[in-house]
Amino acid sequence: MTKFDPEVEKRIANAIVFSQENPGLKLSKVAVQFVVLYDLFYRRLHGRGAGNTHGGHNKALNATQDSVLKAYINFLIYINSEPNLSTIRQAGNSILWACGSNRILGQDWAKNWISRNKHWLKTIRTKSLSAKRKVAHLSAVIELHFLDFEGVLIKYRITQDDTFNIDETGFRIGCLGGQLVITHLATKAVYLSDLDNREMASSVECISGGG
Numbered sequence: 001m002t003k004f005d006p007e008v009e010k011r012i013a014n015a016i017v018f019s020q021e022n023p024g025l026k027l028s029k030v031a032v033q034f035v036v037l038y039d040l041f042y043r044r045l046h047g048r049g050a051g052n053t054h055g056g057h058n059k060a061l062n063a064t065q066d067s068v069l070k071a072y073i074n075f076l077i078y079i080n081s082e083p084n085l086s087t088i089r090q091a092g093n094s095i096l097w098a099c100g101s102n103r104i105l106g107q108d109w110a111k112n113w114i115s116r117n118k119h120w121l122k123t124i125r126t127k128s129l130s131a132k133r134k135v136a137h138l139s140a141v142i143e144l145h146f147l148d149f150e151g152v153l154i155k156y157r158i159t160q161d162d163t164f165n166i167d168e169t170g171f172r173i174g175c176l177g178g179q180l181v182i183t184h185l186a187t188k189a190v191y192l193s194d195l196d197n198r199e200m201a202s203s204v205e206c207i208s209g210g211g
Helices: 006-021 027-033 038-045 063-078 085-098 109-116 131-136 139-155
Strands: 121-125 127-130 164-172 180-184 191-194 200-208
Touching: 006 027, 006 038, 027 038, 063 085, 063 180, 085 109, 085 180
Parallel strands: 127 191
Antiparallel strands: 121 180, 164 200
């Protein structure tokens, strides 16, 4: 690992600003102009901080910025728009830019950030679900349905032997595939809205309530 040198880091910081102001220049020429190692300059430009700033991790955000990012992720999860690693990296860059920083987070930054916050976040693969069915997956709607169902059983004196659970499984052609998203540890599944106008083959299983 290259030993931390504040003078070198200062020249690298100036080189990064100069490079961003003159995007047409080759990075190798900028490195020569500011008397810095090309590899070191390249790593700093793409989000790898100096060794003395790692503390075991590449913490690009300070405590306040980190709290803002967490609040944003919580909001996305709350509105059922769970973020992926790319979304988190883009949000981190936006926070840095809004604070006047020219730093660009590296490709692996979001993955490392998730690892440091695994006590409350995890990655999960989404499941494709009809958009209409996803809207119906509200606890209040489901509870109301079973209350109505129980009322019908009592009203018409329907026994368990005369009730059947019907489980239908559809095989849709051309449905969306799952993708990795970030959500809270307690979340068991994340559904991805899909269109209904697709070709489908179905299988149905019926089981009596009385066994």
